[in-house]
Amino acid sequence: METRRRSLVKAVIWNVIGIVSMTLVGVLATGSASLGGKMALINTVIGFGCYLIYERVWSNIHWGRRG
Template sequence: MDTPQRTLLKAILWNLLGLVTMSLVGLAMTGSALLGGGMAILNTVIGVTCYIAYERVWNAVAWGRHGQN
């Protein structure tokens, strides 16, 4: 089971990758670095929050784990 700190670090690193990707997509779609960047930041905040909740819920589920009683 991951610690809350590990979950947080995984979420941050994954979402940094998403932030860069979404910024580029936002720039390409809108032609505006400011609007594209704003969209990317909002997406990242939502994504980090959802990812942390998702990981914590799955850490409480024993199904599919090897070596669990």
Template structure:
């Protein structure tokens, strides 16, 4: 299971990538740096929130995980 801190760091890094991409797309689509920037920030805030919730839900789902063993190794 992932820690809350790991989920937050992953979400923030992913959203930085998305912020950059959305800024470029917003600028190309509108021709305005300010409108493109606002679009990117709103998208990043929504994306960060949704990604964090998504990751936390999946961290509690056991389906598809290999069983954990006491010695820490994966036995197949």
């Protein structure tokens, strides 16, 4: 079972990767760094919360684990 701290660190790292890639997509799609950054920030906040919940739920599901 993962600790809450491990889940949090994984989520932060994943979201840093996500915010960079989403900013690039937003800039390419809109032509605006400001709008692309805002889109990425909103997406990151929503995604971060969803990811943490998702990880914690799966850490309590024993299906498919060994040992």
